[in-house]
Amino acid sequence: TQLLEQSPQFLSIQEGENLTVYCNSSSVFSSLQWYRQEPGEGPVLLVTVVTGGEVKKLKRLTFQFGDARKDSSLHITAAQPGDTGLYLCAARLNTNAGKSTFGDGTTLTVKP
C-alpha cells in the first residue's frame, strides 16, 4: 500500500496553462515537502509545509497543506517549459528525525 498517492501520474500541457497536482494520504503528517527533479539530477526541495491549512507561494507555484495535514496540492500558474520535470511529494511523521516517505511523483511536460 502506497502511503502517499500522487495524481495525476502524467500531465502534458501547453505553455501558459494552469495545473494542479495532488498528494493524498490517510495518515497525518508533521510536515510535507514538495521536490522537483530533472533528468540526471537529484530532487530539489521546493517547499516545506507544516501547519494545517498553510498556503505558501513561490513565484508562480502555490502549495497548500490540508487542514487535517493528510493531503497537499501544488498549483502552477501560467506554466512554462522550464517547469517540466518530476514533482515529488514527501512526508515525515516526525519533524526532528527519521525518514521521509515519497510519493511516486507527477511527470509534468510543458510544451512551448
Add this chain to the structure above:
Amino acid sequence: GAGVSQSPSNKVTEKGKDVELRCDPISGHTALYWYRQSLGQGLEFLIYFQGNSAPDKSGLPSDRFSAERTGGSVSTLTIQRTQQEDSAVYLCASSVPGQGAGGYTFGSGTRLTVV
C-alpha cells in the same frame, strides 16, 4: 562541501560482483539518508544515519545490502553479489534534524547498471 557529492556518477557492473557507492554530505549535516529510484518512479527508502549510527535500516532489501558512515561524514553503501534487479539510481541526501522541518539536500545520484 557546498552540496552533497556522490561517486561514481555511473557504474556498470557484472552480475555477481560487489559495488561500493560513496556519499559525501554537506558539512555539519548530521543526518544522512540513502534512497533508491527506479526509472521515473518515486524514491524507495533504504537507510538513515544519525551521526555514525543507523537507527533505521528497515529499507535495505536484503542482506546483500549494507552501509556504514564514519566520522559523522562520508557514507558508503555496499551491494554484494549484485543482481539485475539492483539496477537503479541510488540517491543520498543529508539534513540537519529539526532544521527546515524536514527538507533534504540530495546529491545527483549514482546510476547503477547490472549486466
